Amino acid sequence: MLDLRSDTVTQPSTGMRAAMAEATVGDDVLDGDPTTRALESRVAELLGTEAALYVPSGTMGNLIALCVHARPGTEVLLDAESHIVHWELAGAAAVAGVQVRPVRASDAVMSAADLAAAARGRGRYEVPAGVVCLENTHNGAGGRVSLPSALQAMADVAADLGIPVHLDGARLWNAHVATGLPLAAFVAPVDSVMVSFSKGLGAPVGAALAGSADFIARADRVRKRLGGGLRQSGVLAAAARYGLEHQLDTLAQDHALARALASALDGAGGARVVPPDTNIVMLDLPHAAADEVVAAVSAVGVRASVWSTTRVRFVLHRDIPADALTALVPGVAEAVARALVGAPTSG
Numbered sequence: 001m002l003d004l005r006s007d008t009v010t011q012p013s014t015g016m017r018a019a020m021a022e023a024t025v026g027d028d029v030l031d032g033d034p035t036t037r038a039l040e041s042r043v044a045e046l047l048g049t050e051a052a053l054y055v056p057s058g059t060m061g062n063l064i065a066l067c068v069h070a071r072p073g074t075e076v077l078l079d080a081e082s083h084i085v086h087w088e089l090a091g092a093a094a095v096a097g098v099q100v101r102p103v104r105a106s107d108a109v110m111s112a113a114d115l116a117a118a119a120r121g122r123g124r125y126e127v128p129a130g131v132v133c134l135e136n137t138h139n140g141a142g143g144r145v146s147l148p149s150a151l152q153a154m155a156d157v158a159a160d161l162g163i164p165v166h167l168d169g170a171r172l173w174n175a176h177v178a179t180g181l182p183l184a185a186f187v188a189p190v191d192s193v194m195v196s197f198s199k200g201l202g203a204p205v206g207a208a209l210a211g212s213a214d215f216i217a218r219a220d221r222v223r224k225r226l227g228g229g230l231r232q233s234g235v236l237a238a239a240a241r242y243g244l245e246h247q248l249d250t251l252a253q254d255h256a257l258a259r260a261l262a263s264a265l266d267g268a269g270g271a272r273v274v275p276p277d278t279n280i281v282m283l284d285l286p287h288a289a290a291d292e293v294v295a296a297v298s299a300v301g302v303r304a305s306v307w308s309t310t311r312v313r314f315v316l317h318r319d320i321p322a323d324a325l326t327a328l329v330p331g332v333a334e335a336v337a338r339a340l341v342g343a344p345t346s347g
């Protein structure tokens, strides 16, 4: 069975487990963990920021950024289909005290024009804007890459509003590998970024926040407040470092497999794929049959996820052998077609 539900399902590789076992560690809350410090320095260097901070998860990284950037009672403007809107348990509202303001994208992802159109005035009773959050690659849009120029245009709108920009870069590595552009080029327009180690890079745990030294100093205090101060975190940081140094380039293979899967599935039973920029393949169904499609592809050896009643998601990652997937792809396309013919057409 090939598990394409997410790139979070990867197992730590043998080399990664060895790096974890050999890590030099210390109490990071008390007086610092050397392996974690080294990871943070490397991440800051790669992203072109003054500093970085290891955090237990991407969700906590995004939440910390909201807490640092936005005062309670302000709002976060972000793409209506972003991860923060759908999958982070309303932490923005429940913990940061910030109202979520979902912005409808006129194309695949929110543009500077969409953002500018959504901006409120500064009237006496209007909700003040607190922060803009961007997402790159965009999970819900099928792993879509936004180029640095698009990020800069949105940052310009935020600057006009007088507010900072946070980038949810859980899969920024994929944008970097897909375009060949330096990671720092995607980060230069924004005030802070979260990158994840537990997706395409294959680490079992962890993410990092990066930004100015002042932002990271404030983020460090919020991390502790949220219970994210970790003790011998070097065991985990070593896995992240190993992923960065040894497993970043393999993302190109994930992207190639995504393209191959997408071209085989496009048109099956009238379904349409969102052409993948990176490692995510979204399959849009002609009617509400996502449960049936997921069951049908599972029966031929591929696990996928229901994204909505009319959309199924497949995510490629380093634990999917190219030959095994290639052998299964024709059967997967047939299974999709069969499920769509057999499924009811209403609803």
Ligand SMILES: Cc1ncc(COP(=O)(O)O)c(C=O)c1O
Residues within 6 Å of the ligand: 056, 057, 058, 059, 060, 083, 084, 135, 137, 138, 139, 168, 170, 171, 196, 198, 206, 207
């Ligand atoms: C775009 C995006 N942001 C944030 C997250 C949250 O990361 P974590 O699962 O580490 O909390 C995810 C997880 O899938 C994601 O896809």
